[in-house]
Amino acid sequence: GENVEQHPSTLSVQEGDSAVIKCTYSDSASNYFPWYKQELGKGPQLIIDIRSNVGEKKDQRIAVTLNKTAKHFSLHITETQPEDSAVYFCAASKVGSQGNLIFGKGTKLSVKP
Amino acid sequence: KAGVTQTPRYLIKTRGQQVTLSCSPISGHRSVSWYQQTPGQGLQFLFEYFSETQRNKGNFPGRFSGRQFSNSRSEMNVSTLELGDSALYLCASSRTERSKETQYFGPGTRLLVL
Numbered sequence: 001g002e003n004v005e006q007h008p009s010t011l012s013v014q015e016g017d018s019a020v021i022k023c024t025y026s027d028s029a030s031n032y033f034p035w036y037k038q039e040l041g042k043g044p045q046l047i048i049d050i051r052s053n054v055g056e057k058k059d060q061r062i063a064v065t066l067n068k069t070a071k072h073f074s075l076h077i078t079e080t081q082p083e084d085s086a087v088y089f090c091a092a093s094k095v096g097s098q099g100n101l102i103f104g105k106g107t108k109l110s111v112k113p
Numbered sequence: 114k115a116g117v118t119q120t121p122r123y124l125i126k127t128r129g130q131q132v133t134l135s136c137s138p139i140s141g142h143r144s145v146s147w148y149q150q151t152p153g154q155g156l157q158f159l160f161e162y163f164s165e166t167q168r169n170k171g172n173f174p175g176r177f178s179g180r181q182f183s184n185s186r187s188e189m190n191v192s193t194l195e196l197g198d199s200a201l202y203l204c205a206s207s208r209t210e211r212s213k214e215t216q217y218f219g220p221g222t223r224l225l226v227l
Contacts, residue, residue: 036216043117043203043218044156089156099146099161099207100169101216106155 002027004092004106014112019080021107023090025073030092033066033073033109034101038087047088048075115140117206117219124227131192134222138185138206144168144215145187146178152199159202162187163209191224200227 003026013019025033031052036044050057050064050073057064061080066073077084087108091101118137126132138145146169147159158171162181179189185206191198201223205216 020214036218041220044221046215046217049215084173099144099163099216100158100171101146101148101205102158103156 002030002092002094002102004090004104006090006107008107009105010110011111011113012106013080015059015080015082017080019075019077019084019092019109019111020073021088021090021109023074023104024070024090025092025102027092027094028068028071029094030102033064034091035064035075036063036091038089038106041065044089051084077109080109081112082113085109085111117204117217119204119219119222121222122220123223123225124192125159125227127227128194128196130194131190132194132224133188133190134204134224136187136189136204136206136219138187138204139144139217142206142208142217143185144214145181145185146205146207147187147189148203149173150203150221151199156161156203159189171221194226196226199224200222 006023034049037047038044061078063076087106089106090104093101120135144163146161150156161169165181176192181187201221203221205218207214207216
């Protein structure tokens with residue numbers, strides 16, 4: 001089955017710096033890759049997603065890149081702010097198993113003012 | 114548009130009891146998935162329902178079950194609770210069961226088994 005690995009598990013940056021979180025997946029049939037942000041006491045919130053026919057997607061300070069050949073995708077946050085502090089999860093799913101997201105273990109991002 | 118709602122938000126049970134959790138999807142969404150989140154195992158898929166039918170099931174014992182009603186609301190049930198069932202149970206909804214549909218999560222139900 002699919003396996004998603006996420007690195008690093010913790011990341012601390014200064015406000016204004018960039019943060020990069022990387023994930024690799026094992027199943028080449030995976031074709032949908034969302035990123036979620038989870039704040040304490042809340043459910044995961046979708047921040048950006050990418051589909052297998054796209055290599056890069058950007059939304060303001062957040063961007064995601066996908067390399068299907070290498071089977072990895074990354075989240076880039078630029079100009080980080082204290083409110084970006086949270087746990088970030090990457091996930092993957094494939095046709096026929098859309099409701100079944102396989103999640104990475106999460107990255108705890110701390111942005112220091 | 115209101116988001117995914119889950120009730121109750123917190124629950125304390127004792128070993129051997131059973132529990133039922135409820136999820137109301139975003140209006141117009143017909144697919145509901147359930148996940149278990151624990152510090153050790155992270156987020157793990159339980160099952161997915163679409164049009165009252167279970168479409169996918171994760172690797173959990175038969176004590177975990179679910180159902181979906183005609184209005185797309187869903188419930189999950191855990192029987193004969195064990196200490197290890199203590200977790201945050203998350204429900205997510207999407208418009209359809211088709212590939213690449215975005216899933217939106219509710220706030221979760223935190224279950225503590227004593």
